[in-house]
Amino acid sequence: MNPLVSDLLAHIATGSSDLNESVLESETVWTGRFLKVQRDRVGLPDGKEASREFIRHPGAVVIVPLLEDGRYLVERQYRHAVDRVMIEFPAGKLDPGEDGLACARRELIEETGFDAMEWAYAGVMHNCIGYSDEHIDIWFARRLCFKGQHLEEGELLHVHGATLEDLLECVRQGELTDAKTLSCLLWMQNLDGRGWTLPWKQVTVT
Template identity: 35%
Template sequence: MSKQDHLYEKTIASQSIYEGRIIKLKVDDVLLPNGNTAKREIVNHPGAVAVLALTDDNKLVAVRQFRKPLEQTIVEIPAGKLEAGEEPLTCAMRELEEETGYVASHYEPLSAFYTSPGFADELLHVFVATGLTKGESKPDEDEFVDTLELTLEEARELHKNGEIRDAKTVVALFAWENKLLREQLKG
C-alpha cells in the first residue's frame, strides 16, 4: 500500500457526455476514501505544447490571438495541441513555425504541467527555443494571429495590463526572467 492510497477515488461508473475535435467530456461516479460517492466532471485532452522562443537579441516571440472563451484578444507564446502519437518536441517545432514562421536550431525542455487538474487531464509541455531563423508563418485555416517580438519589459507591461493572462505564457515569462537573472549572477 502506498502512502497516497487513502486519497484514491475509485471510478464506479462513467458516462460520455461529448466528444469533439479537441476534447472529450465525461462524468464519472467515484467512490470516495470515506465510503461516500461523488460525481466528477472530466475533460479529456490530448495534451499540448508551448514554446518560449527567444531571438538572438533576447526578445520573446509571441502571438496576439482572439480567444472565444474569453471574448477578447490576448498575447501568448506559440502553442498547440498534440496530434495522436506525436512527440512533444515535434509538435513544438511544428507549432512555432506554423504560428510565427520562426524555425529554431535548438530546443530545450523547460517544464511540463497539468493546466487544470481539478477537471482536465491536459498535460502541457513547454520548450525553450533559440537559434531562431525567420520564415513564413503557415497558420491553420481557422487560426488568425499577429506575431510580436517583445522585450522582457514589454512583456511585463502586457502582463501588468492584462493582455498576457494565460498560465503557459505567465509561467514562460517567469522562467525567462529567472533565466536572465541566473545569467546576470554568473556573468
C-alpha cells in the same frame, strides 16, 4: 532547501494514498472534434461517493522562442471562449502519437514562420486541473531561422517581439492573463540570474 518545501516534496514523492479517489463507473458524455466530456462516479477516501465531470484533452505544447536580440516572440490572437484578444506564446495541441518536440517545431513554423536550431524542454504544466486532464509541455527555442508562416485556415494572429520586462508589465496591467504564458514567464524570470538551467540540444534544420 527550505524544510517546509522539502517536506512537501517528500509527501508528493511517496504518494498520498489517503487522498486518492477510485473510479467506480465511467462514461463519455460527449465527443467533439478533439475534446471529450467524461463523467465518472468515484469512491472517496472517507467511503462516500461523488460525481466528477471533466474534459479529456490530447495534450499540447507551448514554445518560448528567443530572438538574437534578447527579445521573445509572442502572439496576439482572438480567443472566442473569453471573447478577447490574448497575448500568448505560440502553442498547439498534440496530434495522436506525436512527439512533443515534433509538435513544438510544427507549431512554431506554422504560427510564426520560424524553426529553431536549439531546443530545451522545461517541463509540463496543468492549466485547468479542476475540469480537464490537459497538460502542456513547455519548450524553449533559440537560434531561430525563418522558413515561412503556414497558418491553418481560419487562424488569424499577429507576431511581435517583446522583452521579459515588457511581458511582466503586461501581466501587471492585467493585459496578459493566459495561464501557459504565465508559467513560461516563471521559467524566464528564474533563468534570468536565479540559477535555473535548461537542457539545450541541437536539431537539424533543413
